[in-house]
Amino acid sequence: MNLFADFHARIAAILARLQTEGRLPAELDFGRFVVEPPRDPSHGDLACNAAMVFAKEAKAGFGAPRAFAEAIVAALAREDSVASAEVAGPGFINIRVKPEIYDRIIAFCVNNPGVFGRAASAPGAGKVNVEYVSANPTGPMHVGHCRGAVFGDALASLLAFAGRAVTREYYINDAGAQVDVLARSAYLRYREALGEAVGDIPEGLYPGDYLKPVGVALVAKYGRSLLDQPESQWLAPVRQFAIDAMMDLIREDLKALAIEHEVFFSERSLTVKHGASDAVMAAVDALRAKSLIYEGRLPPPKGQLPEDWEDREQTLFRSTQFGDDVDRPLLKSDGAYTYFASDIAYHRSKFERGFTTMIDVWGADHGGYVKRMKAAVAAISGGAAGLDVKLCQLVKLMRNGEPVKMSKRSGDFVTLRDVVDEVGADAVRFMMLFRKNDAPLEFDLAKVIEQSKDNPVFYVQYAHARGRSTLRKALEAFPDMDLTPAALRSADLALLDDAGERALMALIAQYPRLIEQAAHAHEPHRIAFYLHDLASAFHSHWNRGKDEHGLRFINEEKRFLTHARLALVSSFTAVLASGLAILGVSAPEEMR
Template sequence: MSYYNNLKSDINKILKTKVMKDTYRKEVVNMFQVSQPPKEKFGDVSTNAAFSLSKLSKTNPKIFAEKIIKELKKENYIEDVKIEGSGFINFSLKRNFWINEIKKVLNQKDKYGENNIGNSKKIVIEFVSANPTGPLHIGHCRGAVYGDVLSNIMKKSGYKVHKEYYINDTGSQIEKLTNSVIYRYQELFNKKENKIDNSLYPGEYLIDLAKELKKKYGKKYIKESKENYYFIQSFSLKWILDLIKKDLNLLGVNFDSFFSENNLVKKNKISKCMNFLKKKKLIYKGIPEKPKGGDVDEWEPREQYLFKSTKFGDDVDRSLQKFDGEYTYFAKDVAYHFDKYNRGYSSMINVWGADHGGYIKRLSSAVNAITEKKADISIKVCQMVKVINNKKKLKMSKREGKFVSLNDVLNDVGRDVTRFIMLLRKNNEDIDFDLQKVTEESKDNPVFYVQYAHARCCSVLREANKHFNKNEISFEKIKNNSFKEIVDKNEISIIKEIVKWPKILEDSSNYHEPHRITFFLQSLAAKFHSFWNYGKIDPSKRFLNIDNKDLSISRLGLIYSVKIVISNGLNLLGVKPLNVMK
């Protein structure tokens, strides 16, 4: 639990027993915030309690604030407290408060920051779910990292997380894949290099797939027949899915399950979902409106079964089944989420690519309908990744088979760099991936900068063992020392940054924003490196002072704390903390 929550608990107690004794009710605790002030000059912590709650007591906000302040000053950790503006309360905390917080870091180590926000609630996070028609590219990578790290964060926050990949293995794109492989397979035998037309996938990976088919079976499936068609389709899907799984493994992303759309069809789960909606009178026959945007692939101006999605917040009613009886992609998606709910997941998170933003309303309305508003779904869209090589933006076109594969990127820059960079921006912002800059060894490279801070901590600990008796500077001795020598304002500043970690983790979980962790790690690394540089100018500021063992032990406590928190953060990102820079 973050210290913000502890302070909020203290303020809530003051409200309940002193300030709002006659008007307090249980909702009050959720009606005010305790947070970091917008600027450092306003103190360490700010609360809007007086501003938000004064109306309940029919009191002027400033008078209400003065009553809170009177009680707050009785707490032994309050240094100073002031009213700002129309009732905001800002307060500064004493040195002993920060020392107690740093001791929590040392005592809890890798458990520091964990919370139980989720209270063991089951949640399914579906991400990547790329069509099994080709290898993963750099765009898929962003969603993969986002979903994987968000899963790690939610687990640390007490949720029971299930990570799922939805395999879109039915429909026209699978037919196109099969025909493309057949073309490449036949090409190996007739030795003619014909220009591939737009009805087929152009990617060169299909040549490798066809060669594997030939290597295993020779000409066995060259003859055109229904049986051969479906065998090649099955072989191709497995080959590509294995390729996808291999790349995900290189990225450090593993799933709890791969859910096949084809099995959804075979087990009649779509028709069962449609029957449920019919019983609820949420399906009718009609002609769908023509989409206002460019999404007209499945639109047909003929009578078909429509879902009353406008009843649940969508713009228009959506088609579920075409006039010829074939289910739409939307119907399959509705059935899939109905299955999620029936498996016990009343909380769902979907991570989508940039081209799916227009699909959010219709699926959200469907989930409301099929779960009778008993489930919640959060859909997060990851924007584009712009790959830059030698200062030039690489052009990508899936239609032309031109893309930057995930495998190539991982081979060029590595897993750790790739994962960290993918979270340098909020998911709804485009991100630049400069293949040269991400491997630079400078402070302008955030991955290097954070890893360097961790490595420097390790180097200080190694150096300490050369100058002091190991028993004198054991971890037990360090975590139990009084820290009375920690008085420098820059040392306290580092502590204040370190102990923000539990709040960062809480917010990352609550708002589904993993990028908060990379932002925090960069900020902590910057403060650490700044203090390190002070030691170059003034020897008394160095973390190790050979002539002052007590000061060194206290500062080694800071070193361990920085190391613990950076390590905790990097581990959640799926990035290995480095003890020595390579």
């Protein structure tokens, strides 16, 4: 049902025929040309650039690109779905299809809402792992986390819809120094819960109130038994207890945004010994076996030398062999593994679990880490797996155009929950996706709950509600009309001959192609923009019905025309609902 893919295949077949006739060279990469919707509707339904892309290769057989294009056009004209094909400009091929092609697409969409646009699973595509959020388990989620969270979740949905086998994963950073700090902070709350006056939370510990219930829960579990123990005794159990509590908190926060991961992967689990070794050691050994590890010295960074720079020999990974700028250390001066070493082991685990496409969603401040991680994935997989890192820029939280102040100290930050409670999950999700991930984003708490066209969330949801309302309204005019998919799909769509109706149909027909491209580019924001465009086309056509009553969807005098128009409305709401579902935003029946 992808009109554009269909014609790409047809034109490829035509080119192949020309190859066997010896008028084109044998080796041509058909992936180089595109069939796309023309920007200017007067150019027809589809435009193809094949004649220009293969101009060089066709020069011997055809001469100028236009002549080559004429040959393709002649072949296209014989296709039964083509109304007309012509050459334009330097060699564009503009194709107009017969209207029934669109009728068929709309009929399919009406009859298979939720399926239209979905791609069949590609056999050789391999499993995809999308890792996102991965916030440190030291407290509730900050508003800064929500962009990556929503982005990763929508991307995963998009890829699944595009036919990929997707796993959503969360990496728990439960092995660093910060979780020890968490444990000490929780232990303090534990003493507090036992009646001790702890006063101000000392510098270096987490001050937030959210640890108080953890202290109480520790008392419930351990009583007073931890009080007179040395830290070496209580640290590990308290740490695990606190981490579990924090992860419960985080899962709750994510649930408020309708986000659910299938796998929570513990960093600490990588350092659990199996005999004499653990996963990190195993990963390093694997690299060593490929001669990618050596003992050496790194040159200091250019420019300002760090204060505590000390030239020393260390264990290095040859990431420069895979495009990194310098080789990267795997051991700290105290002999422990670096975070990078665990990350290598973690991504090695992903590879061993069968993922050949890995997508990591990070904050933009981790941009400096991308090259080494890609290098590591290339090294551990021998080039069999690829890593794409999607960096999400900061969100500037605003209220009525004024920045919302966020002080970092004293644990007084704006939580994700605060924001979701204030404006709702739909608004947060849509706005996080109504911007390219690598562009900064302004999020205005006042604007996103405004019920006006300024607010894209509302604008799109309103279009859906309007469409659904029309279908309900139609039953008042035609109480016996059958609006089930099975009935609507056999509506006589040839009756739809208005330019506004055909424009809407053309836009709907682009949906499968849009899905494919957005999935390929790992860019869910394209869905959001498409839905906004689609909603706009609908609103626009709707308003034409105010001047020309004959264009209204419901026409009491013309039963069959109304039925056909309702089929169009139904396909429209189906695509809106489908796209919104990918974004994780609700498609309301009515606005309240």
